[in-house]
Amino acid sequence: MHSFGYRANALLTFAITILALMCAMASVSDNFNSQSPTSEVQVLNINWFQKKPDGDDEVSLTLNISSNLESLFTWNTKQVFVFLAAEYGTPKNALNQVSLWDGIIPSKEHAKFWIHTTNKYRFIDQGSNLRGRKFNLTLHWHVMPKTGKMFADKIVMSGFRLPDAYR
Amino acid sequence: MIWKTLMCVTGSESPVVVVLSESMEPGFARGDILFLSMSKDPIRVGEIVVYNVDDRPIPIVHRVIKVHERKDTGEVDVLTKGDNNSEDDISLYAPGQRWLQRKHIIGRAVGFLPHVGWATIIMTEKPLIKYILIGALGLLVITSKD
Numbered sequence: 472m473h474s475f476g477y478r479a480n481a482l483l484t485f486a487i488t489i490l491a492l493m494c495a496m497a498s499v500s501d502n503f504n505s506q507s508p509t510s511e512v513q514v515l516n517i518n519w520f521q522k523k524p525d526g527d528d529e530v531s532l533t534l535n536i537s538s539n540l541e542s543l544f545t546w547n548t549k550q551v552f553v554f555l556a557a558e559y560g561t562p563k564n565a566l567n568q569v570s571l572w573d574g575i576i577p578s579k580e581h582a583k584f585w586i587h588t589t590n591k592y593r594f595i596d597q598g599s600n601l602r603g604r605k606f607n608l609t610l611h612w613h614v615m616p617k618t619g620k621m622f623a624d625k626i627v628m629s630g631f632r633l634p635d636a637y638r
Numbered sequence: 639m640i641w642k643t644l645m646c647v648t649g650s651e652s653p654v655v656v657v658l659s660e661s662m663e664p665g666f667a668r669g670d671i672l673f674l675s676m677s678k679d680p681i682r683v684g685e686i687v688v689y690n691v692d693d694r695p696i697p698i699v700h701r702v703i704k705v706h707e708r709k710d711t712g713e714v715d716v717l718t719k720g721d722n723n724s725e726d727d728i729s730l731y732a733p734g735q736r737w738l739q740r741k742h743i744i745g746r747a748v749g750f751l752p753h754v755g756w757a758t759i760i761m762t763e764k765p766l767i768k769y770i771l772i773g774a775l776g777l778l779v780i781t782s783k784d
Contacts, residue, residue, distance in 0.1 A: 568683035570703035611684045615665045620749040
């Protein structure tokens with residue numbers, strides 16, 4: 472009843488249960504964090520806008536993205552994955568979401584940023600529906616914890632519009 | 639029993655997976671465990687999904703970067719990419735396949751535990767360790783007194 476094997480087993484089970492409990496509590500503590508992120512995006516330039524040989528529209532943009540995501544970081548945060556997506560509807564598709572740029576914020580010190588960039592990923596439609604198209608630019612973030620539940624949310628910035636003609 | 643319960647609760651075939659590659663670093667490293675869930679909610683950009691490619695035995699865990707959802711059927715075309723990869727996943731899909739559909743996706747990652755899955759990786763990549771472990775357990779069973 473008190474052999475080494477039994478004691479080792481009891482100790483191990485106890486240790487693992489406590490560890491799991493601590494991970495769960497760490498994760499629950501993230502729920503008490505009140506978040507107040509801000510963000511602003513400007514489309515500085517439409518670099519070019521064409522219909523590709525396969526019939527799909529493609530546009531290249533230069534963007535200015537500034538944001539303050541410091542309030543998302545807690546002691547249990549490993550990194551925040553942030554990305555900007557263009558969102559729009561077309562006659563055939565109820566919703567299109569195309570990620571234009573993404574980045575990884577490794578710590579709170581890097582969470583207030585400003586960048587000037589062309590779109591990292593190609594903005595291609597399924598079809599030729601982009602002329603004169605209104606779209607939203609939504610900044611999404613994904614808080615990845617050191618352990619536990621991941622949180623995601625977004626800020627929608629609307630009012631953008633593509634040119635009526637190719638250029 | 640616990641596995642089947644988890645399957646029912648999360649609605650996914652495979653409620654817990656081990657991260658096998660470095661394609662999602664620094665967020666997920668090899669040996670981390672991911673908890674999955676599969677609700678009826680539509681697939682949206684930014685979600686981390688686990689998907690199967692036809693004829694490939696090992697599921698892949700990457701992030702959705704493009705979504706096109708049809709008005710009439712509600713079907714989606716989805717493109718994924720690993721955070722740490724420079725290219726999207728087109729080269730990982732079946733030849734000629736440009737998009738993933740909902741049927742390929744077995745779950746969304748909702749939570750994770752670091753490092754716990756290393757035992758699984760070691761046992762898969764160095765089967766000798768698996769045999770030694772099973773041998774030792776077998777010996778324990780035979781020699782224990784009750």
